Amino acid sequence: xxxxxxxxxxxxxxxWFTTVQDLARYGFQQYGMPVSGTMDRxxxxxxxxxxxxxxxxALLECTLKGPELLFQQDTVIAIxxxxxxxxxxxxxxxLWERIAMPGGSRLRFGAQRSGSRTYLAIxxxxxxxxxxxxxxxxxxxxxxxxxxxxxKPGDILSMGRPTQSADRMMxxxxxxxxxxxxxxxxxxxxxxxxxxxxxxxxxxxxxxxSSYSVTPQSNRMGYRLTGPQLVRTGSDRFIxxxxxxxxxxxxxxxxxxxxxxxxxxxxxxxxxxxxISADLPLAAQLMxxxxxxxxxxxxxxxxxxxRERYASLDAVLPAR
Numbered sequence: 001x002x003x004x005x006x007x008x009x010x011x012x013x014x015x016w017f018t019t020v021q022d023l024a025r026y027g028f029q030q031y032g033m034p035v036s037g038t039m040d041r042x043x044x045x046x047x048x049x050x051x052x053x054x055x056x057x058a059l060l061e062c063t064l065k066g067p068e069l070l071f072q073q074d075t076v077i078a079i080x081x082x083x084x085x086x087x088x089x090x091x092x093x094x095l096w097e098r099i100a101m102p103g104g105s106r107l108r109f110g111a112q113r114s115g116s117r118t119y120l121a122i123x124x125x126x127x128x129x130x131x132x133x134x135x136x137x138x139x140x141x142x143x144x145x146x147x148x149x150x151x152k153p154g155d156i157l158s159m160g161r162p163t164q165s166a167d168r169m170m171x172x173x174x175x176x177x178x179x180x181x182x183x184x185x186x187x188x189x190x191x192x193x194x195x196x197x198x199x200x201x202x203x204x205x206x207x208x209x210s211s212y213s214v215t216p217q218s219n220r221m222g223y224r225l226t227g228p229q230l231v232r233t234g235s236d237r238f239i240x241x242x243x244x245x246x247x248x249x250x251x252x253x254x255x256x257x258x259x260x261x262x263x264x265x266x267x268x269x270x271x272x273x274x275x276i277s278a279d280l281p282l283a284a285q286l287m288x289x290x291x292x293x294x295x296x297x298x299x300x301x302x303x304x305x306x307r308e309r310y311a312s313l314d315a316v317l318p319a320r
Contacts, residue, residue, distance in 0.1 A: 007073035007103075007124075007159035011151050015067035015109065020126050020145035020157075022058045025134035029242060029265040036138040039117055039220060039261045039284035042180065042309070043081035047121030049317040050078035050098045050172050052163050057125035058135035060151075062118040064287065066109025067151060069120075073103045075159060076123045080174075082115025082182065082285055097173030115182035115285035124160035138262060140221075163320070175316055182285045185211075189297035189305075190248065190273035198238065198270035199250070200231035207248075207272060208294050212256060216288045220262040222249075223286065229254030230272060240266040246275035246283070248294075258283065258292075276302040278309050 023044065024037025038044040038061055048057045060067075066084045079086050079095050086093050087108050093099050101107070101122075109118070128135050128146055137145025146155060192204055212227035230250050243249075247259045249269040258275065259267070260283070275283055276297055286292070297305075 007071070007075055009122075009157040009159065010070040010072065011067060011153060011155040011157065012070055012106070013068035014151040014153060014155070015062050016065040017063040018067045018151045019061050019137040019139065019149075020058050020128050021061045021136045022134055023056045023136075024261070025132050025136055025138070025144070028132050032265050033132060033143070034138055034141070034262055034265055035245070036136040036144065037134065037261050038119070038136075040081050040119065040281045041284075042281040042313075043117070043119045043284075044121070046096065046174055046313065046317065047078045047080040047119045048125075049313075049319065050080070050096075050174070051076050051121050051123040052320060053121060053123065053125055054320050057121070057160070058128060059122065059126060060120040062109065062120065064112055064116050066118055067107075068109075069107045069157075071101050071103060071105055071107065073159070075101050075103075075162070077101045077107070078121045079118060080121070081119045082117050083113040084118045085110030085113060086118070094173075096179050098171060116287040117284060122159055123162035127158040127160045140262065172317070178312055178316065180281060180285075182282070184289070185291045185293075186282050186286070187293045187295055188279045188283055189276045189302065190294050191276060191297055191299055191302060192273045193271045195270065196272070198232055198234060199272055200233050203230045203232075203250075203272060204296075206230055207256070208296060210293070212292050212294075214286050214288050214290045214292070218286075218288060220260055222260050222263055223258040223283075225256045225258060225292065227255070230256065232270065238268055238270050240268040243267045244274060246277070246280050247271045248273045248275070260284070276305065278302065278305040 021038045131144045142148030210228045212225040215224045217224040249257045
């Protein structure tokens with residue numbers, strides 16, 4: 001790629017739901033603007049570091065069925081997160097490592113093997129307008145990304161300028177011991193909400209002693225779960241408050257809703273607990289039919305787990 005040449009990518013097939021995302025749009029919830037951003041923050045950060053991008057660089061999030069993309073110029077890419085059987089010109093390519101992408105080549109995806117969301121990081125990132133400090137797509141409000149929507153056939157994506165020439169980038173991969181494992185049944189650690197007065201005394205024990213399934217009524221806004229009912233007590237009147245990713249809200253039917261990246265800015269259902277930040281990437285890779293168990297954790301433990309996670313990553317793939 002020459003100094004004045006910005007690369008382009010042709011969208012041949014868009015996949016089921018492929019959007020431009022970055023690490024989110026913070027600071028505007030008070031105005032009704034959802035945070036949005038990547039569902040799996042860890043996979044996105046690793047992908048960007050593999051191609052020498054800053055962590056916040058925009059990339060593609062592909063859901064369950066990936067796109068077919070034609071790269072017009074040489075570049076380097078990294079594919080992280082879910083295994084959707086990626087190929088370049090019909091040759092299988094690995095995940096969690098840097099890959100040379102020759103100009104004129106096609107990236108395709110096939111069968112879903114594990115996880116639900118793949119991240120495609122490209123040297124220099126995806127060049128779309130910055131809206132309220134982020135390039136993330138929030139499709140419900142048609143904000144950010146490429147015209148505020150998922151990709152469609154015929155779209156052309158512009159690549160940002162890489163930090164160094166693609167042909168000078170050395171081999172780089174995430175060590176096996178740091179790669180997450182995406183199972184159909186997982187355990188998520190939670191911190192109980194201090195306002196337990198909205199629930200029966202048995203509710204938290206029911207939550208942590210049971211298995212809950214992800215229903216088809218789930219998306220980037222939140223996962224509707226089904227399992228043993230969590231009994232609420234007292235008045236149904238509840239003052240809406242700000243939401244966070246990972247909050248487990250309990251509507252009147254007692255079936256939890258796990259809030260995710262595109263969650264509403266405020267919520268009127270009481271929250272029984274919040275999934276810790278270190279476990280949210282695993283939650284992001286769930287799909288309908290998968291099951292979850294919950295176990296409690298302290299704030300101090302949650303902070304230590306997250307610090308250790310990123311210290312291990314920084315040791316092998318430092319932030320730029």
